[in-house]
Amino acid sequence: MPSISVAEIRPGSKVSKDVITPLGGMLFVKGKILLPRDMEILEAFLIQQVDIEGSEEDAQAMEPSKTPSKGAVKAGSVITASALAKSGSQLHEEYDHMLALIKKCYSSADAAVLPIYELRSGLEAMLAHIKDYHVLDFSPRTLNEQDYIYHNAVLSALTSYKIAQWCGYPQKEWLQVAFAGLLHDIGNAKIDSSIMQKPQPLTMTERNEVRKHTTYGYQILRKVTAINEGVRLAALQHHEKIDGSGYPLRLRGSQIHLYAKIVAVADIFHAMTLKRIYKKAQSPYLVLEEIQKEGFGQLEPSIVQTFIHKTTELHNGTKIRLNDGRNGEIIFSDRSNPTRPLVSVEGKIINLVHSRHLYIQEILT
Template identity: 70%
Template sequence: MPSISVAEVKPGSKIIKDVNTPLGGLLFTKGKVILPRDIEILQAFLVQYVEIEGTQSENKAPEPSKTAAKATPVKAGATVDESLLAKNNSTLHDEYDKMLALVKQIYRSVAAAPLPILEIRSQLEALINELKDYHVLKFSPRVIHEEDYNYHNAVLSALTSYKIAQWCGYPQKDWMQAAFAGLLHDIGNAKVDASLLQKPSPLTGAELEEVRRHTTYGYQLLRNVTAINEGVRLAALQHHEKIDGSGYPLRLEGTQIHFYAKIVAVADIFHAMTLRKAYRKAQSPYLVLEQILAESFGKLDPVIVQTFIQKTTDLYNGTRIKLSDGRHGEIIFTDRSNPTRPMVQVDGKIVNLMVERDLHIKEIIA
């Protein structure tokens, strides 16, 4: 089949030959169906032509054999947004999408049918098997629709809770159960009026009380489910409890809160604030980490918070980032006592984020 210009590619088209970047890296594999975001990726990597199923001869481009040797190099000074690679056809993303679809199914049926716990476990294990490619600050789902916020929060919280359990040195038998706790912590929202969960204006007292009941609803839904332990059920009930007793629904304190719930609380807050909602923009992960750190003084478990922040910000020097003022730069030094505010090199100059408090890292690029 002939190739067509990327400018002519339409969403829904099917690629019939692997697509490589001008420098030879694999971008998309044969058989992929193009999504709107994928066109942006092709353009960002300066790909000129792709081979699409059903292309007509009048769109024919120069023969691949003639163009391959003259592949367009990346232009000097061009900015290639490598964060778009998070949208590509990786196995992690494949398993993530399957888990997301299963969570949607669960939310829609949980009030009337038993949880398909064996299917959930099987897919969760398949997802965890790809954990080596998951970085909390870097990973982004392929597509996020605002109305799917609860489902994305569930899957991301599962991945992050598993990592936190590992990082904190809990026994290996707790890692998968912590992932279950993250996945199912908000299952009670399935019984809450969706209009309240999506409401853009402040909730009334009665509405807020109903939304908060998702914790008890969740425990009730999980109470008779086998193959999960009591900690998973308690995480659904307790993930909004606070160390100082100011949380809900039972105003528990410190050691009264199950450690799965303490893990999930950190994961949930991070993803709840960094995911876009219908009524609120996504927030910078670095600013969210700073807010979580502030919450560790009396609200969240301080050991879990410190471990989470240290591990997620343990990025190598040279990591490319985007600042809140739009400039791009590279991390050159991180003071482990201030991990969310490293020194960054921007246009040949050093920006010390510990000093320039009006700036923050908005995004990890690569």
């Protein structure tokens, strides 16, 4: 099982030992048959030598077709580009129904009891299609800047449900966590619409008023049956930080309810990736990097780590657009740098870990 210089390796050679990146990520597993494109990937990761199985004659005998397989680079991929492209028309139908329902709830939240059973029915109908929801890819059919808060509510419900699943929390909790995501900002119903829709930066007085939405939300939900206390506390605590720097009560760590910690991650992601009246939508990949930074000291690290790992589990071959406008595709995701995979653009392989000025602007379907 000789260790051979990458420059001397021929396509068709079989890897006899796992190939690890300089940062400790798994590049190729033992037994992988190297394809022509894999040579470029090895060079992009600055791999100098690889352990190859058998003799040169054996390697030649195993040489496959020169056409690389999109699925060969990474085992265990969870979603294909075609699956993304087909992403649930029925999900969009239920999403639109949920959007209209939550909008109606906001308009009457301060004057009437929330129609919780109607909300539950709509939520269950939407979550029945959760397999068609991918956090980085899903886009509502219509996006109106004025409706940002309602889109944030429905998207946070979907994403919070996913996070609860990914983190392995009991299944009986999943629907309640989705409720927490859906209703976390319901207190904004009591904030003057002129403040909520203001295109200019808010004054200190206005910012303080907006911060009251957490306590307003808890007050609204306190009289609602069929939801648990975690849903109410998520409305109150989703802006708390585990280092005590959040609001309204400057709670720390275990003082913050689990639902609030989940919703905080979902809310930040959608708040930054949705277009708003006063702010452009940001790249979901840059937002994930920002969330990763906040995971140290402000957000629950285990939730952040799981969220980033799962959302970036895209199939190799997924079409993307870079921030410089060029289109390409993901060819390898290094789990040590999940937001910065190797991409193929105009016949050239780019390692986004090394090309920091570039990043994925959006996923194309």
